[in-house]
Amino acid sequence: MAIPLASEYPSKKLGDRALETTLRDRRQKLSRLVHCPVVLWSGRRLSRNFPANQYPFRASSHFLYFAGVSLENAAVRLESGRLELFVDDPDPAEELWVGEMPKRHEMARLIGADAAFPLSELGSRCEGAATIAVQDGTTPSQQAQLLGRSLSSPTEPRGIDAELANAIVTLRSQHDTAALSDIRTAVSASIEAHKAGMKATPNSNTEAQVRAAMEGVILSHNMTVAYNSIITTHGEVLHNERYDRALKPGDLLLADVGAEMPTGWASDITRTWPVSGRFSATQRDIYDVVLAAHDRAIAEVRPGVEYRNIHLLAARVIAEGLVNLGILIGNPDTLVETDAHALFFPHGVGHLLGLDVHDMEDLGDRAGYEKNRARSERFGLRFLRLHRPLLENMVVTIEPGFYQVPGILNNPQNREKYRQVVNWERLEMFADVRGIRIEDDVLVTEDGSEVLTANLPTQAEAIEHLVRG
Amino acid sequence: MAIPLASEYPSKKLGDRALETTLRDRRQKLSRLVHCPVVLWSGRRLSRNFPANQYPFRASSHFLYFAGVSLENAAVRLESGRLELFVDDPDPAEELWVGEMPKRHEMARLIGADAAFPLSELGSRCEGAATIAVQDGTTPSQQAQLLGRSLSSPTEPRGIDAELANAIVTLRSQHDTAALSDIRTAVSASIEAHKAGMKATPNSNTEAQVRAAMEGVILSHNMTVAYNSIITTHGEVLHNERYDRALKPGDLLLADVGAEMPTGWASDITRTWPVSGRFSATQRDIYDVVLAAHDRAIAEVRPGVEYRNIHLLAARVIAEGLVNLGILIGNPDTLVETDAHALFFPHGVGHLLGLDVHDMEDLGDRAGYEKNRARSERFGLRFLRLHRPLLENMVVTIEPGFYQVPGILNNPQNREKYRQVVNWERLEMFADVRGIRIEDDVLVTEDGSEVLTANLPTQAEAIEHLVRG
Structure with a gap:
């Protein structure tokens, strides 16, 4: 009972x-x-x-x-x-x-x-x-x-x-003090879980073993997972719930794991780390692009800002980074306008967080979308879960990513439409990057923001250090 | 998906x-x-x-x-x-x-x-x-x-x-080879989980931390729990699902935890161990009574035996043990006939195990009870889930226990009815025994039985040894 x-x-x-x-x-x-x-x-x-x-x-x-x-x-x-x-x-x-x-x-x-x-x-x-x-x-x-x-x-x-x-x-x-206190407690357990997962990786043979280390921390705090954990070497599968794959030295491991308090308040964190403890050069290049999008997006979080603009900024930073890496070709603004970024970053940059990990999603888009706004039909916008001006004491996730989803990249219509803006040969050099996401929980404060998950590093070197122990 | x-x-x-x-x-x-x-x-x-x-x-x-x-x-x-x-x-x-x-x-x-x-x-x-x-x-x-x-x-x-x-x-x-193979695999993970739980106890402050160690093992094998784990210092609460209590040196910890294979096949194991790594004299006395009932019951498992007789045998061994300890007064057979044992052992000695931990319980008592048999009204029999002659390739649990349930022992009608057969003063000396259960999974073989969980010790000294590491 x-x-x-x-x-x-x-x-x-x-x-x-x-x-x-x-x-x-x-x-x-x-x-x-x-x-x-x-x-x-x-x-x-x-x-x-x-x-x-x-x-x-x-x-x-x-x-x-x-x-x-x-x-x-x-x-x-x-x-x-x-x-x-x-x-x-x-x-x-x-x-x-x-x-x-x-x-x-x-x-x-x-x-x-x-x-x-x-x-x-x-x-x-x-x-x-x-x-x-x-x-x-x-x-x-x-x-x-x-x-x-x-x-x-x-x-x-x-x-x-x-x-x-x-x-x-x-x-x-807009969360009150009690809610924020519980979210912070959940975040704290999740940070500990992610660190445990990184530390456990060198001694783990399978995704399941890393999961055990991460969820074990959450259980040890008498909390539960706020959602089914994603802990996968196939980060390009966005809602992956398999944990049976072997870890190989060249793999990236994407872990999207968050604790939930007995009172129901949630947290939601993603980190991506190299199984070997060292990013390859290509993995590191893409990681830094995603991290730049993450950092630039978080820097924009404050009351009054349209969350969709934060999403579009993240998309632009990713497009720009992929242009610099020679994967995309063209003007970053134009690439975002034509949704070329969404070939690699097909989801929204985040969502509301509260008692539900996608807060109030049982009400459809009523919480996420301002009145009289509806989902865009655009490939680069249709999965955006939040389209409102930010308000003080909202908690949002910021979670840009890069993925090589076969269903998107091999889609003949996409191949045709984006024929001239993707350097497909160059892309093949990044085959060891299946999926990278970096996700933090961010509180909108009176005049800016506070990264609730700030105690969990995001920099590539710091991540490598945590994995290697 | x-x-x-x-x-x-x-x-x-x-x-x-x-x-x-x-x-x-x-x-x-x-x-x-x-x-x-x-x-x-x-x-x-x-x-x-x-x-x-x-x-x-x-x-x-x-x-x-x-x-x-x-x-x-x-x-x-x-x-x-x-x-x-x-x-x-x-x-x-x-x-x-x-x-x-x-x-x-x-x-x-x-x-x-x-x-x-x-x-x-x-x-x-x-x-x-x-x-x-x-x-x-x-x-x-x-x-x-x-x-x-x-x-x-x-x-x-x-x-x-x-x-x-x-x-x-x-x-x-009656399980086939494939079913038994999967049950054995689930059992194997559960045994490892129990050993991990015992080993983690000295370094754990709460029930939740022991749970994390145990369920972590199950997750690491890419399995799930077959039922909500019971890991409690209040073993007298038979379906306890709280894990928030602090562990105290004099406590017994009762852990009823079983893994389930991705194919659905289940296992179901209970052990009870002292948090300190040493049973007190009173805990040890009761533990050995429960263990005697467990061992004697398992020795009776073979095709053709009425499972209810195994239950009654366990009840009799417990009654006899409690008479020897001065807690019950009278002839053990008479005590069982009058359900006096059920003051301390109120549940059945076990159940069928298979794809469900209480196998086929969605069908009510159709699987557990032979045709034209129904639950007894007797206090000592009404919670018995299995009342059939055993058949080859059945897997049953054998799980006698001793509990001091306030709702039973403080019940005025029980106090009156069993006034002369319980030495209530003597019982008070056993206040540090809230609940003990020892549960194994037993396969009925052609001419006897095989304890599938035999690799997990039941003897008090062996349990102490596993806890102390």
Whole structure:
């Protein structure tokens, strides 16, 4: 069962009532934006192969934001700054198997709820309430039943549900002190994991062994991975989830691994390092191009800046670097305008980070895209997940990359369209660079930015040094 | 995506066609037991907090048994020993993100399918087919739609679905060579994990750090945990999933951790060790009682023996041991008849092990209980998961334990009922024994048994030695 004992929470949260204060502040802000009651469900556990063998429970992020604790099969009702908690008291017969569990009134006290009820009371308190559908496949029907109406799709909410989604985007886009504290803690574990992965590489024969070293650090902090780790010598496979390949001395290893706090707050870091502890000359050349894009992009992060311009800047720096290496031919600005950079950097430069690693992506592009903006059809822009002016206390990732994706580079239309701007012969000399990505988590501050992941080096020499130990 | 490349499979399976042969044998056996077509679905990925962030895919065990490989959103149709595979070819647009994926015809060849079709063809091939509902919450509605009928509950199948469930129980109860090979490999990784956990204990401050060492070994073998690990100083919480507690020198640490192969085959091992590397006298006394029950139970494992009698034997050995320690008072046989042992050993002595750690538990007690047998109401028997005569090539766990569960020992009715058979004052001297379990995986052989987990010691001195290193 996922209901933690009150003692599981950091005592400071119990002691100085920081959690209570944080949650009160969040719902008071919500009440200024939404003028109807709001009911948010946490969701249920999902079965793996038989009912009793379940995936670890992850509560809905919207619930976590306002409830602060991961409770299974629970709901909160928010209205005019008031918090009501709905959860059943633990079944005494269950305690044999799962141990002593906190009672409803204990959880209510912990989170500063104004009232607490068994779930059976929820139906009578749902009238006129806005909500967002939980992602677990089973809770939405319960939500619809209790609300007495059909449920909006989270990506296309209607009426009061749209009003709620907009308000949540407003709130969750700019993190408060408690959120930033948890993100920093998650980042800290992730940095340790990446260092452990680099250190473990010389003694590892497979990707899986490096994964074990990295995720072991995250587990040792009693955290979980925020997303399925990518730890691969085939970095050109952007969402690679295989770990079975042997490590070879000439390989680059791309590791995209981030820890998540028990409270749900995430981190998201990528580093790419040479298995041998030494970049080849070609690997180093490309690495430095990606790093230049990374550094230039981060230098632009501050309130008011259009994130898309940061993406385009990264694209331009990559194009320029590839021109200098003789891989691309032409004027870097023109190359970006014609999406030639996207042959090698086909994804966006980053995304919002928060309770979800792609924060609020359950709402589609509502969080990532300013109102009345939509995804571009352009090859070089269509995978951009964030297209808004940056705001103070947003956390964004900056993660440019270079990849040789066969599906892109061997595509006959691309071959034809970019015939004259790619030096394909020259490119063949860089065959030992399958994929490089460098990703940091960046907080937008009042007058600039803070790289939350700054304690993990990005410079090629420093990376080599960490691998060689 | 979870569709692995063919190269991910052990080359021997590709090379010597062992997988093909195994699968053909399984479906030929099925065809002798079921006289209608059978369609089994693999299931879909489940979302964690937003659609693109998903739990690692686990195919339905029934699908895995006949398909041999973990394919997402696929189905097999079995009829008269013939195998048809239904899966869509990978979407070329997806390959940018997930890399090159095997084509349908490659998968079909790998598993020896007689034919392969896109999923769109499945509807026209479903008539009159038996099935078992997948556990993922979304596939069952697809199953019902394509079959054109309502779906049986897996625990209460009707008609041809019941016929199929019975046949599957018959087949999957007695493992073939390929299954045993994979179980042995999973066992081997689990043994290594347990040794790593013991070794890591002196340098660990929390349960989470020991967990990291243990699960790290499993990850390093590119396996997953077969179930959520239990690694706890509160062994009396039988399904404990917390890892946040500090380790204290006088604590016992109970670790119930098992690896699962990429093919789905599971292992399940529990050991209990002293954090300090030395059992206290009281811990050692109880440990030896549990170990005696474990050893005596395993000695009884052979074809034809009623598993419930093994459970009762373990209960009797525990009762006798607790009488000798002065904790229980009376005749051991009488104590077991009155369920007094269950005050301290409230669960069953084990269960079937296979593709599921509680094998085929999605079918309720159909696999665990002989036809026309049902769960006992008795306190000492009602949690017994297996009540059949043992058959050759079954794998069962043997896992007696001793626990001081507050909910049981402080229950006023138990206090009254067992007033005269428990020396409560004496029991207080054993307060440093919260929970002990010793669990091995045992193969029923032609004329006896083989302890698959025999390479992991059970003797107290050997355990102490492994912890102290």
